[in-house]
Amino acid sequence: MLQPILQFHGKWPFHRFAGMQEPCSVLFSFFNLLAHRDGLSKVRDRIPADYPLRKYYIAFGYIGMASWMFSMIFHTRDFDITEKLDYFAAGASVLYGLYYTPIRIFRLDEKRPPVKPTLLRLWTLVCVFLYAAHVSYLTFWHWDYVYNMAANVAAGVVQNILWSGFSYRTYQKLKKPWAAWPGMIVAWIILAMSLELLDFPPIGGMVDAHSLWHLGTVVPTIWWYNFLVRDAQQESAGERLKA
Template sequence: MASIQEPCSVLFSFFNFLAHRNGLAKIRDRIPSDYPLQIYYIAFSYVGMASWVFSMAFHTRDFDVTEKLDYFAAGASVLYGLYYTPIRIFRLDQTEPAVKPTLLRSWTVICAALYAAHVSYLTFWHWDYTYNMAANVAAGVVQNILWSGFSYKTYQALKKPWAAWPGMIVAWIIMAMSMELLDFAPLGRMVDAHSLWHLGTVIPTIWWYNFLVKDAQQDCIIGDRLKA
């Protein structure tokens, strides 16, 4: 551990990696492979795992390359969350009405262009910490608002506790983010506010995968009823 610059941040990043890896196993095991949204959830898992691998690398050794990979991977994770959120909420994966496939293609191009512009700006123009934080917060706020609205609407329709989970998870994430606003001397020279932010995202990540599974299973049940 002596060679690791920020051991607690590395450890808690590893916990998040495991949460995504176990979530991927749940998605593959409990969501039918022909469910159209499964591929988006699998991609979410891989993006999440990659972001936490790069986080572990950066907190192990703070080099220019590890810092950039960490920031770019974190940005990809946040933007991918923004990408698949409207796909699920507005069911852009469906072929009816006919406008949905066009909207999906357009949204995919927009998100890819935004990420390319984000990375290009930081790489070729200016490595701006304030801009990077603002961009990630903005993308996070939009998806949090969308999921909170979806949670309220779904709970009102189904009256099932799991339908309210997205709103509760969003609230948890917001509270965990407050750790980033704190600034105190590391406890034991290892535990600081940033590492606690990493720790605070482990449980909601596990919780989120449980929601995705419940939501997909409910969707499949409704689909089977319509076919019947």
């Protein structure tokens, strides 16, 4: 008679491969790292050097690669330090997404009106403070999994709402399919995230809901960089026509 697979301290048992504790999560994290590396290359090659938001997208690429690199390390070997690095890097990635979202949507990078540079500096300080407080709380006060998840979900929900609204307004204005991409990508991410709720024993001892969540973010990451490039090229072309 088959016995049910039990979790130990909230974790499923996995079959190791080449020394990796969760091989599929490592592999799918690597796919995400490659998606960010490819996206970073597109940003550098296809977005004009004088486009003001280019530096924010480049930073997004580096933070994304770092996040998935630490994810690979953590899922290869689950130690206290690798877990913390994974969580802090993931938090940085999510918070940076929240950081640059209003900068793009409300164009806080612009010099006019004069209030925008002030708002940008204030928003930067707020985000730096939030991340420092987040890391400090988890490090020096309490390593709280529920809080960490809630903080990341809250930051993700806010930027998803902003991008969905931006996508709707931009599509209504331009009537071009790529303008609707942010809303479609947000929907994809939400569906992929729902895989985390399944939490089933690993199929074949390797494929679990968490690894599938990692796999589910690869395509929207590639898609997202394509949107950033299209959006930047559209704006740059419009500026050239005005000139």
